[in-house]
Amino acid sequence: xxxxxxxxxxxxxxxxxxxxxxxxxxxxxxxxxxxxxxxxxxxxxxxxxxxxxxxxxxxxxxxxxxxxxxxxxxxxxxxxxxxxxxxxxxxxxxxxxxxxxxxxxxxxxxxxxxxxxxxxxxxxxxxxxxxxxxxxxxxxxxxxxxxxxxxxxxxxxxxxxxxxxxxxxxxxxxxxxxxxxxxxxxxxxxxxxxxxxxxxxxxxxxxxxxxxxxxxxxxxxxxxxxxxxxxxxxxxxxxxxxxxxxxxxxxxxxxxxxxxxxxxxxxxxxxxxxxxxxxxxxxxxxxxxxxxxxxxxxxxxxxxxxxxxxxxxxxxxxxxxxxxxxxxxxxxxxxxxxxxxxxxxxxxxxxxxxxxxxxxxxxxxxxxxxxxxxxxxxxxxxxxxxxxxxxxxxxxxxxxxxxxxxxxxxxxxxxxxxxxxxxxxxxxxx
Amino acid sequence: xxxxxxxxxxxxxxxxxxxxxxxxxxxxxxxxxxxxxxxxxxxxxxxxxxxxxxxxxxxxxxxxxxxxxxxxxxxxxxxxxxxxxxxxxxxxxxxxxxxxxxxxxxxxxxxxxxxxxxxxxxxxxxxxxxxxxxxxxxxxxxxxxxxxxxxxxxxxxxxxxxxxxxxxxxxxxxxxxxxxxxxxxxxxxxxxxxxxxxxxxxxxxxxxxxxxxxxxxxxxxxxxxxxxxxxxxxxxxxxxxxxxxxxxxxxxxxxxxxxxxxxxxxxxxxxxxxxxxxxxxxxxxxxxxxxxxxxxxxxxxxxxxxxxxxxxxxxxxxxxxxxxxxxxxxxxxxxxxxxxxxxxxxxxxxxxxxxxxxxxxxxxxxxxxxxxxxxxxxxxxxxxxxxxxxxxxxxxxxxxxxxxxxxxxxxxxxxxxxxxxxxxxxxxxx
Numbered sequence: 001x002x003x004x005x006x007x008x009x010x011x012x013x014x015x016x017x018x019x020x021x022x023x024x025x026x027x028x029x030x031x032x033x034x035x036x037x038x039x040x041x042x043x044x045x046x047x048x049x050x051x052x053x054x055x056x057x058x059x060x061x062x063x064x065x066x067x068x069x070x071x072x073x074x075x076x077x078x079x080x081x082x083x084x085x086x087x088x089x090x091x092x093x094x095x096x097x098x099x100x101x102x103x104x105x106x107x108x109x110x111x112x113x114x115x116x117x118x119x120x121x122x123x124x125x126x127x128x129x130x131x132x133x134x135x136x137x138x139x140x141x142x143x144x145x146x147x148x149x150x151x152x153x154x155x156x157x158x159x160x161x162x163x164x165x166x167x168x169x170x171x172x173x174x175x176x177x178x179x180x181x182x183x184x185x186x187x188x189x190x191x192x193x194x195x196x197x198x199x200x201x202x203x204x205x206x207x208x209x210x211x212x213x214x215x216x217x218x219x220x221x222x223x224x225x226x227x228x229x230x231x232x233x234x235x236x237x238x239x240x241x242x243x244x245x246x247x248x249x250x251x252x253x254x255x256x257x258x259x260x261x262x263x264x265x266x267x268x269x270x271x272x273x274x275x276x277x278x279x280x281x282x283x284x285x286x287x288x289x290x291x292x293x294x295x296x297x298x299x300x301x302x303x304x305x306x307x308x309x310x311x312x313x314x315x316x317x318x319x320x321x322x323x324x325x326x327x328x329x330x331x332x333x334x335x336x337x338x339x340x341x342x343x344x345x346x347x348x349x350x351x352x353x354x355x356x357x358x359x360x361x362x363x364x365x366x367x368x369x370x371x372x373x374x375x376x377x378x379x380x381x382x383x384x385x386x387x388x389x390x391x392x393x394x395x396x397x398x399x400x401x402x403x404x405x406x407x408x409x410x411x412x413x414x415x416x417x418x419x420x421x422x423x424x425x426x427x428x429x430x
Numbered sequence: 431x432x433x434x435x436x437x438x439x440x441x442x443x444x445x446x447x448x449x450x451x452x453x454x455x456x457x458x459x460x461x462x463x464x465x466x467x468x469x470x471x472x473x474x475x476x477x478x479x480x481x482x483x484x485x486x487x488x489x490x491x492x493x494x495x496x497x498x499x500x501x502x503x504x505x506x507x508x509x510x511x512x513x514x515x516x517x518x519x520x521x522x523x524x525x526x527x528x529x530x531x532x533x534x535x536x537x538x539x540x541x542x543x544x545x546x547x548x549x550x551x552x553x554x555x556x557x558x559x560x561x562x563x564x565x566x567x568x569x570x571x572x573x574x575x576x577x578x579x580x581x582x583x584x585x586x587x588x589x590x591x592x593x594x595x596x597x598x599x600x601x602x603x604x605x606x607x608x609x610x611x612x613x614x615x616x617x618x619x620x621x622x623x624x625x626x627x628x629x630x631x632x633x634x635x636x637x638x639x640x641x642x643x644x645x646x647x648x649x650x651x652x653x654x655x656x657x658x659x660x661x662x663x664x665x666x667x668x669x670x671x672x673x674x675x676x677x678x679x680x681x682x683x684x685x686x687x688x689x690x691x692x693x694x695x696x697x698x699x700x701x702x703x704x705x706x707x708x709x710x711x712x713x714x715x716x717x718x719x720x721x722x723x724x725x726x727x728x729x730x731x732x733x734x735x736x737x738x739x740x741x742x743x744x745x746x747x748x749x750x751x752x753x754x755x756x757x758x759x760x761x762x763x764x765x766x767x768x769x770x771x772x773x774x775x776x777x778x779x780x781x782x783x784x785x786x787x788x789x790x791x792x793x794x795x796x797x798x799x800x801x802x803x804x805x806x807x808x809x810x811x812x813x814x815x816x817x818x819x820x821x822x823x824x825x826x827x828x829x830x831x832x833x834x835x836x837x838x839x840x841x842x843x844x845x846x847x848x849x850x851x852x853x854x855x856x857x858x859x860x
Contacts, residue, residue, distance in 0.1 A: 084844055087837035094834070098547060101537060116781070117528060117795055122774050124808045138845050171844055207808040225655065226663045229808035233656045254853035261849040293848050340823065344552045351546070351825035354857055358850040359826060362838040365547055366822035378554045378637040378659035380820035390810035392796035393770065395781035396789060404524070407517035408792040414514055414601055415568050418723050419691040420788040423684035427784055 002282075002306030007316060019307060020323050024265045025235040025373060026215050034190045034219040041194035046202050052191040057133075059166040061186055066202060068168060068184040076173035085174070091363045092143050092178045098365030099151040102384040114400035119392045123153035124229070126204065127387050128196035129181075130211035130221075131172060133162035133188055139175035140361060144368050144382065145211045146179035152387035157181050158206055160196060162188020188213075193220035197228045208387055210369070231382050235373035236265035239357055240324055240346075242317050242339060243281075243332040245274030247353060253284035255330060258358050260301035261294035267305040269324065271317040278308045318342040325376040328357045347376045401427055432712075432736030437746060449737060450753050454695045455665040455803060456645050464620045464649040471624035476632050482621040487563075489596040491616055496632060498598060498614040506603035515604070521793045522573050522608045528795030529581045532814040544830035549822045553583035554659070556634065557817050558626035559611070560641030560651075561602060563592035563618055569605035570791060574798050574812065575641050576609035582817035587611050588636055590626060592618020618643075623650035627658045638817055640799070661812050665803035666695035669787055670754055670776075672747050672769060673711075673762040675704030677783060683714035685760060688788050690731035691724035697735040699754065701747040708738050748772040755806040758787045777806045831857055 005015050040048040054060045077085065108118035129145040131137070142159070149157045159176055161168075163186045176184055185203060187195060193213075199205030209221055210231040221230045239259040243252050256268035272278050285302060289295050311317045318339060321329060325345035333339060336351035343349060347370030350357050361368045369382035396404070405424045412420035435445050470478040484490045507515065538548035559575040561567070572589070579587045589606055591598075593616045606614055615633060617625060623643075629635030639651055640661040651660045669689040673682050686698035702708050715732060719725050741747045748769060751759060755775035763769060766781035773779060777800030780787050791798045799812035826834070835854045842850035 083840055087840040087844075090834070090837045091841065094541075097541070102549075107531060111524075111527070111795070115794060119532075119796070125774075140841060140845065222655070225652070226805070248856075251853065251856050254849060254856055257849035258847070258853045261847055288849070288852070292852075294846070298849060336825065343821065344555075345819075346821050349821060349823040351823060352827070354828055354831045355824050355826045356853040356857060358842055358847075358853045359831065359835060359838045360822075360824050361850060362841045363834045364545060364824045364826075365541070366549070366824065370822075371819075375656070376819065376821070378819055381822055383820070389775075389801075389806065389808055390813070391773065391776050391779055391806070392790075392800075392811055393779040393781060394785050394790050394794045394796065395766065396785045396794075397782070398784055401784045401789065404520070404793045405789060407520045408789045410513055410517040411521065411570060411792045412788055414517075415570065416724075417688070417691055417788075419684060419687035419718070419728060420791060422718070422722075423681065423688045423786040423788045426678075426681050426684055427786060 002302055002308060004308050006310040007320070008312065016320060020374070024267060024305060030215050030219050031223070034216055034223055037190040038194040038220060038223060041191050041200065042198050045200040049187055049191055049195055049200060052189065053187055056189050057162045057164050059163065064163070064166040064186060066185060068173060068186060072168070073173045073177040073184070076170040077177040079170065080174045084171070087363070088139060088143070088175055088178055091140065092147060094363055094365040095143050095147045096151060099148045099367070099384050102148075103151065104385055104388070104390075113403040114397065115404065116395035117393070119390050121388050121390050123155070123388050124207035125154070126156045126158060126206040127154045128158045128160060128206035128209040130192060130209065130213050130217055131159055131161040132213055133164055133169065137169040137172050139171040140368065141212055142172055142175035142181070143179050146176065146181050148367065148382060148384045149387045150180050152384045154387050156183065158196065158203070159184045160187050160192040162186070162192070190216045190220035193217060193224060197224035210382060210386065212369070229386070231369060231386055232371055232375060232379045234369070236267065237262045238267040238269075238326050238372060239328040239330065240269045240271065240321055240326040241330040241332060242271045242314055242321060243277070243330070244272065244314060245277040246334070247277070247332050249277060249280035249284045251353070251356070252332060253281050253288055255356050256281070256306065257285060257288055257292065257298050257302070258356070259328065260298040260306065261292065262297070262301070264297055264300035264304065266301045268302060269307045269309065269326075271309050271311055271314070271321065273311055273314050275310055278310060282308060314339060315342070321346070325374040327370045327372045327376065328360070330355070330357055345376045347371050347381055432732055432738060434738050436740040437750070438742065446750060450804070454697060454735060460645050460649050461653070464646055464653055467620040468624040468650060468653060471621050471630065472628050475630035479617055479621055479625055479630060482619065483617055486619050487592045487594050489593065494593070494596040494616060496615060498603060498616060502598070503603045503607040503614070506600040507607040509600065510604045514601070517793070518569060518573070518605055518608055521570065522577060524793055524795040525573050525577045526581060529578045529797070529814050532578075533581065534815055534818070534820070543833040544827065545834065546825035547823070549820050551818050551820050553585070553818050554637035555584070556586045556588060556636040557584045558588045558590060558636035558639040560622065560639065560643050560647055561589055561591040562643055563594055563599065567599040567602050569601040570798065571642055572602055572605035572611070573609050576606065576611050578797065578812060578814045579817045580610050582814045584817050586613065588626065588633070589614045590617050590622040592616070592622070620646045620650035623647060623654060627654035640812060640816065642799070659816070661799060661816055662801055662805060662809045664799070666697065667692045668697040668756050668802060669758040669760065670699045670701065670751055670756040671760040671762060672701045672744055672751060673707070673760070674702065674744060675707040676764070677707070677762050679707060679710035679714045681783070681786070682762060683711050683718055685786050686711070686732070686736065687715060687718055687722065687728050688786070689758065690728040690736065691722065692727070692731070694727055694730035694734065696731045698732060699737045699739065699756070701739050701741055701744070701751065703741050703744050705740055708740060712738060744769060745772070751776075755804040757800045757802045757806065758790070760785070760787055775806045777801045777811055
């Protein structure tokens, strides 16, 4: 049974604290394994990659081919079901449009002292995107990672994806073709992340690695952080739905299940001010579960991590919602803006009764790579700027240096850095 | 002797590759020590903090006081040399002005399909800033870390700083007072980072930890990354100067020494198209070193890591400069913009003959926390946005969902996620 709480109950605070602090992330310590794999790839390059791919994915890239060719991607797109192709292309178009708007402006101005100051953005040269193979092979992940990189202006987007037994997922290839991925390598796991970060004879090193993966991939990204940039390490998916009694319980039940079906460790939480509605949703969940192909996963998630929380008024839910800092937040009410104004911490918010979270997973435009596990308190969804970096710049002339230089000299001397002081003072002296 | 190369020499490419790939960062593996310290603080809280502070800093905060009081900070500011106070306040004002301009715009628009889409920025609630004690106790670091957090709108900025033997640095306190730091704790090392990330009975956990530190502090930040946000792990400082023969060799020598005096692992590199000028700079460096209080550090850095590289024309230096992706880059020529247009990778660029890098360390305005060790290829200086996060949002009505929903259903089904499809389809069905 999912957790059932009422904010008025004695002991609610303790129970809610436990919910907030529950760790759903794997505690499996794979760090030593991953360290060894990364070292192996650094030491032995492509030989290690081939050996580890044989071991973990059951094929030898020397025979199956290291790369998936552009021709294979074109063919995958040509052979795609026409409806799916239209859907993927609509998604790509909308994702591209939204991310175009994220491109940051350069700054370049002269201030009151006459100092020219500014900042200039450039794309990284090469980005690596990790796309899982097998069960969780999602074309939407290809679009959501590759398109922001392309919009940023990255020269080459290099995809790695494991092909267990040599099998590729044609949907993933079609998405790569639409997104404009430049290279695809048939490797996965920590060894693929190591190859992207450090390079091998075959694979040139990249500057940024993004994309979802299992515990090994996540740990490998963490270990190469600093050698390359990475997106935030992601944990299990989650949704919080704030809904009044005027919603269709069928719809809200489906929304809760849409997160639950991702993984047994996913979490779905409903806040409502209507006990009868809560019951109706719970009942609908059981009904829908019975007919769901992903019932095993969704049921485990809902029963182990799901929760229904009753509040007097939905406004009272909002501080609790903020503490959860959920990846996805639905506000299913007539005037969602009123509640949204009270939200500080959330990855992405879905406003009103006609905005199921799943529309954001695929076609709305904003990125579906979002902070999980309360990380929305301090981090953001994947963005074009994750594939760019900012160079600040300064230009003084004699006059402006005369205005601000003496303060720099005073501070440098106070910090015990005489060469710093001298480099300014020499230019101030007549 | 510093390295001396000419781009026309046979073997230049190999020598330059070696320079680019030289590792100046400490290889000391402190990760196991740091893991143990973090676990100790998580398990034993304030007792561990007191014990580790006694051990590493030689004082017991139960006696010396856990916090530095606002009164102590006020007194430090009141008692500050008036010239230094003016310098610090000018620096703070200019840093604040520049960072105000970094505050990102929210987005909120309705697209062609009628979908409302946007993104809203909020500050994190609590930021922790680490300020080293002892030798490298820099008030400028306080300003450069605390002011962006305050400009972002962070509720509480919590500073930690070790006070070896119980001694505090009054300049650091004065800077904290000017920057508006809300709390200061007399703790340091990996234990302070652990306390900020996980909290103790006395110290509430923060959302983001930034600030410079030694190998233990850097490793602790790396280990708590994901529990909190962190700024990029920093390595030794570096400067690349591109200068023609029209410069005063005294000035350029001082600029090169200003990085060299930070640490023996710092690096200063001069590119010039004038061999006589290169000789004059080298000679000036020796002359200035002899009179420098920081001679020991600066000499070691210059001799072990310094380099002078001769090119035919300065344009030819620019691809080499880009490969170094230096933290600081000076373009000491009459028309620096022409060279600057060829720069893709650099932390901060100093244009013209009258812009010594040190002016940027203190009073220019842009942040002096910058990517080192070639990380400017993929990362940026510290920014207001490092203390903020973005929440995307969506709002469909019946009509706009009817336009984009079917594509989401098709993709969800293709990905084998039927509850995702159902959550949209139920709203599309009449």
